[in-house]
Amino acid sequence: MVVSFANRVKLLKTAANQEILKFTQQPEVISFAVGMPAAEMFPIEELKHISNKVLEEAGNQALQYSTSEGFEPLRELVATRMNNKFKTNIRFKNIMITNGGQQALDFCAKLFINDGDTILCESPTYLAAINAFMPYCPNFVEVPTDDYGMIIEKLEEIIQITSNIKFIYIVPDFQNPTGRTWSLERRRQLMAIINKYEIHVIEDNPYGELRFEGDALPSLKSFDTKGLVIFISSFSKTFCPGLRIGWIAAEDIYFEKFVIIKQGADLHTSTINQMLIAKYMEMYDFDANLEKIINVYKRRRDVMINAIKVNFKKDIKFTYPQGGLFIWVELPYHIKAVELLERCLKDNVAFIPGDTFFPNSQVKNTLRLNFSNMSEEKIREGIWRIGKVLNEF
Amino acid sequence: MVVSFANRVKLLKTAANQEILKFTQQPEVISFAVGMPAAEMFPIEELKHISNKVLEEAGNQALQYSTSEGFEPLRELVATRMNNKFKTNIRFKNIMITNGGQQALDFCAKLFINDGDTILCESPTYLAAINAFMPYCPNFVEVPTDDYGMIIEKLEEIIQITSNIKFIYIVPDFQNPTGRTWSLERRRQLMAIINKYEIHVIEDNPYGELRFEGDALPSLKSFDTKGLVIFISSFSKTFCPGLRIGWIAAEDIYFEKFVIIKQGADLHTSTINQMLIAKYMEMYDFDANLEKIINVYKRRRDVMINAIKVNFKKDIKFTYPQGGLFIWVELPYHIKAVELLERCLKDNVAFIPGDTFFPNSQVKNTLRLNFSNMSEEKIREGIWRIGKVLNEF
Known part of the structure; x- marks a missing residue:
């Protein structure tokens, strides 16, 4: 058979x-x-403590179904944190909680990609993003990249000769796999290009908060005046990955669709795990x-x-x-x-x-x-x- | 724009x-x-206790990344339980843990459905399954149903005149939305039909263990001699939904693909939540x-x-x-x-x-x-x- x-x-x-x-x-x-x-x-000790707390104070809620958008107090904490750390200006209503950043990648492809549509990416780019996008049958175009990010002249050349570009996928801070970080100038140049051509950017930023030295650079999302940037991150590297908590920050028009996609994909992310992170941020010093x-x-x-x-x-x-x-x-x-x-x-x-x-x-x-x-x-x-x-x- | x-x-x-x-x-x-x-x-009290246990005994593992297939002891417990309750003969190696049954539905469509392929379903059928399948642009054909399941003559008529049928989606026990249960005879007739035409069945069985009276009926999967049935269930109704733990049981050829789909979709299901359910089953009387x-x-x-x-x-x-x-x-x-x-x-x-x-x-x-x-x-x-x-x- x-x-x-x-x-x-x-x-x-x-x-x-x-x-x-x-x-x-x-x-x-x-x-x-x-x-x-x-x-x-x-x-671990703190998690033991907050597990008890969450189950004691709101066990019925923690173990029950919850909304596709995510646990509201966590969405608020994420928005506040993003605005501080990544210099964005996002409202909690535009934060959706996902199962780690990986699920957010899947959803971006689900939202945008028809068979044969084009995704531009850094060369090299994050392996698991390729795996997330692949089931939607995209055409990948690699944009040449140096120590400061994509080479913008090359990017513009590619945009001019490529049809059906749905988004540019970028890991601007301490990229996986290269560890490279886009310079401030390249970030500005990129935003000028995407505003000119009105192309979406998926900014995947799970490592930005893990800076050892030097000044933090503003996220791509912080420069986004047209709502073209969809920002993805997670608690996997800054807290712990076993809880599978990530998020998408996107403007209303995209956000509404992501919520419906989430409903179909798995209804919602683990209620208790969302509450654990929110409780941790409330009771302990995350930073x-x-x-x-x-x-x-x-x-x-x-x-x-x-x-x-x-x-x-x-x-x-x-x-x-x-x-x-x-x-x-x-x-x-x-x-x-x-x-x-x-x-x-x-x-x-x-x-x-x-x-x-x-x-x-x-x-x-x-x-x-x-x-x-x-x-x-x-x-x-x-x-x-x-x-x-x-x-x- | x-x-x-x-x-x-x-x-x-x-x-x-x-x-x-x-x-x-x-x-x-x-x-x-x-x-x-x-x-x-x-x-709740038991969960407080096992949260402490799991974090104490294996906190590093519980909060870390884990495999896409799922936490092995839980897969073993699920296989044993399925074989007892649903009269199947499944090995743990064919159990993949998902974020509730809903994610398993999404994965089934992702595995089988090209634009315009056909899904047969009961009339009426489970709303959230429609929502899970819809992003893969299927054509739905409703099979007339009475108190005992699909009307088999109608099913065969439909099969004979419909092209590109990828699977039949069935909730055989206490169906959502009708509460109806397929009779033993209809189950047998269905299996004869799908064996004859070699059509896959997605058996979605989250309610089967919630029987108030009467004898439990063997699952469709238990009659499956050709490996055509993919069985889905979850702990959402028999334990609690906030942990988002479900599973797929499928033969090797499908299982391998589901694992790759899971990798791309969200890497794996929350490690700690899988360990919590396994620990609960070990320490307490689930039944x-x-x-x-x-x-x-x-x-x-x-x-x-x-x-x-x-x-x-x-x-x-x-x-x-x-x-x-x-x-x-x-x-x-x-x-x-x-x-x-x-x-x-x-x-x-x-x-x-x-x-x-x-x-x-x-x-x-x-x-x-x-x-x-x-x-x-x-x-x-x-x-x-x-x-x-x-x-x-």
Whole structure:
């Protein structure tokens, strides 16, 4: 019997990192592969306390169905926080709670993409965004990117020759996978372009609050005068991912549609998990906890960068992120990251080859290193191991 | 500026019950509208205890990212429970955890439906399933249904004249909205038909365990020799919906695809919520709690049926469900349920007009009554009020 799936199913591929993830769950493996937060930073004692509080004060509500838009006090807290941290001017009525940022990505494609419509993205771009968009059968166009963001002249050229562009997908702060952050000038130039051509931007900003040094830059959404920017973020990196709480901030015309999409997709996000985060923000100092996370990640980045300098040859390039979770490595052209990984796995050290972060380009000599999830000691040891294998190439 | 959404967006409508829900949140309203469980039955004290346990024993894991398939011990518990209660023979490796049953519905459409493909469904069928399927632009064909399930001769006639049928969507036990249960004979006949034509069935079974009397019937999945049935259920009605935990049981060829769909859609379901249910099942007697729920709902059904007999005229038909949450009412042809609702809302009593449960048919004289969420006193009072308004028609 031949099963007739939807056409979109042909495009679905298991995310490479999900496969590597299974291997890296063995305790002897040093993994720089997955973008996991440091679990030892989770405020477990506080969560025990607030779980009791929420169940005691409003257990009936916490365990019951709730609205698709989300738990109102959390939406208010998110709006206030966004306006402070990302310099936006959003009202709580335009915040919808999602199951992490990933669900927000799915919804953006569901809202905009017909088969064959075009999505512009950074080159490279976030792997899981490609996976979220893919079931809607888009055409991806990669926009050339340097250390300061998309190269705006290239972007405009592409816009002029490309039809059915539905949105530009951008991770402006400490991008996954490169760790790069758009400069202020590029942000301004981008907004001029999208206002001129009236193209939507999906601003995916889960790492912006994880800045180790330097001044925070205003979000793209903060420059948005025409309501063209849809802003996505989550509590997965600033608090903990296991609760699956993210959000979309969008103007009314989009927001109304997102709510109906959410109704059809899963009715609403876990009531109790939304209440837990709201209660945590009410009872504890969210920023103080975030500061602790930042300090740990900053040290880990430093350790990784130093280890790279010591162990990798000079012809290997790498980014120096001012925040976030990732360093991007460019190998000499003849070294294929997939082959490097194969050899490294034998030495029990893992990373993600960069190949899958390019929806179209055949780039074989890049890789992503995550520094948030391993101890300083393991980072030193792991980078030493990779360096050793690299020297054999 | 004209925003160019995806074509599917034109098909999206706010669920009628979401609008009525807002009205019914006022405490003075007696609502038979939404299919909410009785919050007073939620095991809040137990959940406080297990939240502490889970966070104490495995907080780092509970708050961290986890796999798209779901938390393995919960998948095992679900498989065992399904095999006991629904007479299936499923392995845990074929259980994927979803955000409630609703997400499973979305995924089924995502897996099978191209624009214009056909879904067969009961007439009437579950409203939120229509909403889940709609973004994939299917063609719905309603199969005539009586008190024992779909009329099999009609089903076969439809199959013979309809192209691109991707699946038959069925709620066999205590259906939403009618409360009807398929007879054993109809189940067998259905399976013969789908085996003959090799058509998939989505068996949506969230109410099957809420049986007040009579013998449990084997699930459709239990008769499935060709792997054609995809079984969906959730803990929303047997435990509590605020955790958003449901599941899909499907054979390997479908399961693999569902996992990739889940990855793209939201990575995974809340880790901690999955662990809470697993821990509850380990530490407490799930069936004893379910028995309590069943006893309360049974009394409420009895009270509602009696009140209907006393207050509604003899030309009004209604179902007598042996379980679940709903009674279906058929008014005389000249009474429009939407108009009845309008008048009832003025008397602070609400229900859902049946119109929206028919994807195509223009049926105006039916309505759905939920009996799980109001006290016996309010059920008596509410049905009396509806009866009073009905007598004015």
